[in-house]
Amino acid sequence: DAGITQSPRHKVTETGTPVTLRCHQTENHRYMYWYRQDPGHGLRLIHYSYGVKDTDKGEVSDGYSVSRSKTEDFLLTLESATSSQTSVYFCAISPVGRGDYEQYFGPGTRLTVT
């Protein structure tokens, strides 16, 4: 158990509203990631963080922003949600020292934008 929680687990929101998803880890891992999963696309990286206040873009970052003010929390914000952002969002962490590539995932947040 990698000690990752995501909140909320489910959310329905209207187009144009801001939405923030939270990822919380209990084990002080340096690297954290946000992915979205869509049919036919697999898992696509949105943003990732390699330390407090250190973040970078992934392949599908448009329309999303992130923040990491504490090691344990990584927030994903949709500034103005659109229907194309309806998806399942997964947070992941990468434990340094156990293989830089292995990532461990949270349970996911299902977001529906109406």
Place this chain on the structure above:
Amino acid sequence: DQQVKQNSPSLSVQEGRISILNCDYTNSMFDYFLWYKKYPAEGPTFLISISSIKDKNEDGRFTVFLNKSAKHLSLHIVPSQPGDSAVYFCAAGTGTASKLTFGTGTRLQVTL
């Protein structure tokens, strides 16, 4: 540009038989490959990995094979069990960043 491809969206195998899931990649800089398993309504779980310096890695019923010249990897599950029914994702990473690129997934169904 899909750098990691899983060309079979689904696969059905009888219980007890071998399941073979395939993955192709285009980026020759990838040097580490992983397989994840995902059940509905859960996050992906790490299954097995292989470094580019190896051509095989085994863990119980699961074996991953890497053919660097063909830019191809495969996951063998022997014997297949009903609990193996899930979506399997392959992923690849490079030494310069702790980022992974995932394939689109293959849904494995193991039938009785």
